[in-house]
Amino acid sequence: MHDPDTLLDLINYGRHYRISTILAARRPAEAADIMRHATANATTIIVFATREPRDRDFIARYVDSAIDVVNIPRFKVVEIGQPYLETLGLSDYICLDNSI
Numbered sequence: 001m002h003d004p005d006t007l008l009d010l011i012n013y014g015r016h017y018r019i020s021t022i023l024a025a026r027r028p029a030e031a032a033d034i035m036r037h038a039t040a041n042a043t044t045i046i047v048f049a050t051r052e053p054r055d056r057d058f059i060a061r062y063v064d065s066a067i068d069v070v071n072i073p074r075f076k077v078v079e080i081g082q083p084y085l086e087t088l089g090l091s092d093y094i095c096l097d098n099s100i
Contacts, residue, residue: 011037029054044084046077 011034014021023038025031029052039045039062047063049072050056056069063069063080072078076095079085085094 007034008037011041015041027052027055029058032058043082045080046085047080048072048077049074 010019010021011023021038023034025035028035035058045062047059047067047069050059050069059069063078067078067080069078072095075093077085077093078095085091
């Protein structure tokens with residue numbers, strides 16, 4: 001079990017200490033309190049396909065409405081914000097057609 005206050009401190013203040021974080025949520029709508037802090041501080045958001053309506057609604061608040069998160073191809077992602085995956089050599093996984 002994680003301590004939510006410590007995680008929120010890391011998300012909100014880690015940049016002051018040059019601490020980078022990578023966060024993942026299988027169900028972002030269920031972690032909305034933490035995810036809101038994460039998206040507010042994010043330079044890059046990576047979105048995988050999702051079909052769950054609550055998760056799609058949550059994601060839609062933070063990404064371009066033209067992105068159809070249901071139809072992102074398998075093993076592909078949509079990258080929003082500052083490009084990051086290419087710097088890791090993972091550009092093959094980026095779905096370049098953001099309108100899907």
